[in-house]
Amino acid sequence: MMTGVKYVQVVGDADDDNFDDEMEHPVDSDAEMDTTSGDVIYQPGDNGEDSADIDNGPSGVLSKSWTVSSAHVPTFTGGKVTHSYHVEMHPSVEESNDADDDDDDENDDKPPKQSPRPFLLMPVHGDVAIVDAERGIKWGTLRTGVDKSNGSGIIVGDNDEDEDDGIDHDDITMYALDSRNHTIMTCSRNNLLRQYAIQYQNDGRCTTQLIHSWGRSGHTLPVTQMAFHSSNVFLATGSVDGTVRIWDVRGRYVTHVFRPLEGGDGGGSGRLSVTGLAWRPVLDQLIVAIARDDGSMAIHDLRDKDDLDRVVVLRDHVSSVTCMEWWGEDLFVSTGRDAILNVWRVVESNELQQSHHGKDMKTSKKTKKKKNDPRTVALHQPTITYRRIQTIPVYEQVEGMVVIPSVGNNLQIVTAGSKGVLRYWNAHVVPGKTPQLSQRLEQPSSQTFGEARGGYLGLVLNHKSVAEGFTEELMIAVDAEHNLTFVGSDLSLRRTIVGHNDEILDLKIVPKSDSIVVATNSPLVRVFDLKNFSCSVLDGHSATVLCVDASPCGRYLASCGKDKTLRLWDVVTQKCIGVATGHTEPIGACGMSQKIGKYEVGGKAARNGGGAFCVTASIDRTLKRWNLLGPDEWEVGPDEEPIELVAAFSIRGHEKDINIISVAPNDSLVASGSQDKTVKLWNATDLTLKATLKGHRRGVWDCQFSPIDRVLATGSGDKTIKLWSLSDFSCVRTFQGHLSSVLRVRFLSTGLQLVSSGADGLLKLWTIRTNECEATLDGHSDKVWALDLSFGGIESRKKDLLVSGGADSRIVVWEDTTAQVEAEERKQQAESILLDQQMANHLRHKEYDKALEIALKTEKPMQTMKVLTALLENEISDQNPGAKKVGTQSSVLQKHIATWNLDRIAQVLKYCREWNTRARNAPLAMWVVNSIVTTIPVDRLASKAALRTEHGSIPEIFAGITPYAERHFDRLDRLYSNSFLLDFLLFNMSSFDPLGTEGDPNDEEFAQWEAKSKLVLPPKFVDGRIQVGGKALIGVSERAGIHTSVEESEESDAEEDEVMTVGDSSTASEEGEEDDDDDSSTSS
Secondary structure, eight states: OOOSOOOOOOOOTOOOOOHHHHSSOOSSSEEETTTTTTTTEEOOOOSOOTTTTOOOOSOOOOOOOOOEEEOOOOOOOOOOEEEEOOOOOOOOGSTTTOOOTTTTTTGGTTTTOOOOEEEEEETTTTTEEEEEEEOOEEEEEEETTTOOSSSSSSTTOOOOOOOOOOOOTEEEEEEEOTTTSSSSEEEEEEEEEEEEEEEEESSSSSEEEEEEEEEEOOOOOOOOEEEEEETTSEEEEEETSSSSEEEETTTTTEEEEHHHHHHHTTTTTTOOOOOEEEEESSSSEEEEEEEESSOEEEEEEOOOHHHHHHHHHEEESSSSSSEEEEEEETTTEEEEEEEEEEEEEEEEEEEESSSSSSSSSOOOOOHHHHHHHHHTTTTTOOEEEEEEEEEEOOOOOEEEEEEOSSSSEEEEEEEEETOOEHHHHHHEEEEEEEOEEEEEOOOOOOGOOTTTTTTOOOEEOHHHHHHHHHOOOOOHHHHHHHHTEEEEESSSSSEESSSOSEEEEEEEEEEESEEEEEESSSOEEEEEEETTBBBEEEEOOOOOEEEEEEEEESSEEEEETTTTTEEEETTTOOOOEEEEOOOOSSSEEEEEEESGGGGOOOHHHHHHTTEEEEEEEEEEEEEEEEEOOOOOOOOOOOOOOEEEEEEEEEEEEEESEEEEEEEEOOOOOOOOEESSSSSEEETTTTEEEEEEEEOSSSEEHHHHESSSSSSEEETTTTTEEEETTTOOOOOEEEEOSSSOOEEEEEEEETTEEEEEETTTSSEEEEEETEEEEEEEEEESSSSOOOOOETTTTOOOOOEEEEEEOHHHHHEEEEOOHHHHHHHHHHHHHHHHHHHHHHHHHHHHHHOOOHHHHHHHHHTHHHHHHHHHHHHHHHHHHSSSSSSOSSSSHHHHHHHHTTTOOHHHHHHHHHHHHHHTTOOOOHHHHHHHHHHHHHHHHHHHHSSSGGGBBTTTHHHHHHHHHHHHHHHHHHHHHHHHTTHHHHHHHHHHHTOOOOOTTTTOOOHHHHHHHHOOOOSSSOOETTTEEEEEEEEEEEEOOOOGTTOOOHHHHHHHHHHHHOOOOOOOOOHHHHHHHHHHHHHHHHOO
């Protein structure tokens, strides 16, 4: 039994095959150290109990709460990537165009904002993702918003699926960011232009808000290019239809439209898609360059009145131009898919007689008249020509180019293209001489992306590094696999942000490091750094990698895949040091030995099976054991092939595909789970069968040994988790709760709990002792194929970590926050008790404003109602009893309301909306609402700031109060109307008083009551009868001052004299008369 003692891993000798003696047992502090191996050896305690039993006593603190610490989600699916510009101060949304100034006073008490973090804008699934450039964490997207919960980047519920017709017409096809990081302009597939404003939070993150929808762009085909002028006043949009439109951002209208001209003077005839847009980076010049698909470049000056005759067309490229950039005052650089780089010199001439294409302007009388007009001479600008001064072959299709800003006279260019190699070009520019641009540096061959993988698709300048003079992360290279690689000035890789992982099939935490190794749906093995999700790639497999594993010493990684090979990698050098071949089908599972000491064994002992090993399982239904070499025998040179491993044992294990391999903590057993619904236990030394566990009704997806007890946990497609005893191989526990297949199961470090993942994307935390699910973790939207735990945390985090990965391409890092949650609950409970006592003291001393502030601060509606009720009663008792209106307004409450901000007003109104649903609380709610509307101006309650408070929209809250208020007022009206029945009864009671005499004090009281009573209609005499409130009263005596006729009086007296006994009838009376007659006759 595990009762409050410490449990650790037992390490035995390499040749010991006795599983029962080597499994973990409870120990005390008198442990001994084996000085030969350096491992701690614990002997089983002599407690006479079966260690296979599940602990039923108290032990340790159970985990009950796990929260997302960080996450890597899909952030990039291809397209334009933009790095935020470096500016000193970022205004908030209120300072940008069309912002609201109504809530400036509401934000006075907020803490100062931190320095804004640099961010990246990247297209993802028809949206634009906002990504932290330093950590690689996705903050959110433009269309779905920003996740504000914990900065993890998870946006639960976002839908990346298409519309019913297969196309989402709101998908963003292109976007542009202005140079001040104020505005993002987007154009969707349906050619709608939208303007988003950027707002910065206190923690440096940014959010976006849609402020304008401009309407249709005017293009007939999708927009593929957008660019802001450096003044941020003009925006250029280019489309596949070949047209370019220039927009005035302030007025949201088109100022210019440029189309391909016929005859080859403006980019060719027909529809030639726009492949590039570039503004000259000078504030006082409005010059835009347009590149098209036929290799032409048209340069327009927006301030030139004769633009058609003065347009500059460059046709030296023979294929699509992808990049254009100005440098200095007189150099222009262009490159494209024709594998050449052109350098142009900008020449300005004051000669107005002839344009660049040879047309004589003097032959036009209209032009001559304009030249002689003094009003138009000043408007003529010098003729600008572009002369090609150098053409350099690059020998690859150039997809990205950046011109590095420099202080001196050095022209520095970096290009990236289809061959996956970065090249650095440099030229010293001397005035009056032609610069000679030449290649000075090339990316190291070991770090190139390569042509076989698709090459580079873009190159982006890191504006923050340029502004601060850093050279470590100067550029960002975008490759065909949607990775963003930060490159230094020496073209060496610094870190990589993976934009899209595809489906994650398996992952493992690398011990003694901050890394995880991930198998995605690709031949590459990715190693992520959990601190910033930077990624390095292990390239060696020729087909998709299906499973990975890491050695407990943290020095080796194992990967297997569809290429039917096992590869062993060195973690430090990230080189493949061993290859194992022999399976005839793809390898779907592998497991490395768990004893750290065995990885130090080398030489003949290691080759004979005394050292570390790795077990693989394939779709060919066989298991193979591979003996690993010692640490000094894995040295592989740069040009040497990996060491070939030889299978020590091979056995046919199952009748169907094998899904999982697990090695016991003491390396004595190997467990395998298969689609044949069984789990088999094998001796690790020779792969002989020891036991078969049967009980699942579907295929087994995972099995895991407990690090503490002699039990094995299995997860199956029958939606259950089973716990098996390794003493008698029987099932001792079954956990039910998953609604779909259980794909992975792991033990927590205490051995008292399990965590499992299912095909529904949910993770569940189980307590073994009670068979109950403690928590359900929702962080994925698809199957969770990968799950791993780190006992004691990774190198930079000394807490237990849980990492999960699924088919939704998400990697989620979970952190155990049970202690923090419990501490926070205790703290909140103590604060609540203290505040309740303070509120009671304030109520006792009639300090209602302070008590109300505490009740609202703690967000307790019932306490708030209690305070307001006491305040209302106090107001009623303090008012003059003879006042006409009682309790209609409260000076104390109104003074307090005047100090509230809109969030507090919305909170109280929200409470009133709930109180107003019950009749007994409606008067209090109406009193509070009356105090608010009579204190706060209407324009403030209806302002734009009131529409987005923390508790909802104030007008919407009022709309919820109105229906119940109308119902309550209708009820009061009916009650008031029915109260006149009481007037009627009292009036009649006074009229029929038989004892009333002249001068009776009761008559005086009645007269006073009658004088004070407010009837609906005054009494009227109609035909000798009185009407009160429209009702006729019959039978009023003369005492009431009503005179009736003698005949009517007699008739009424006769009617009053007739008395009928209850139960009597006319028939009965007649029978009684007959009986009397009979009796009289008899007597006679």
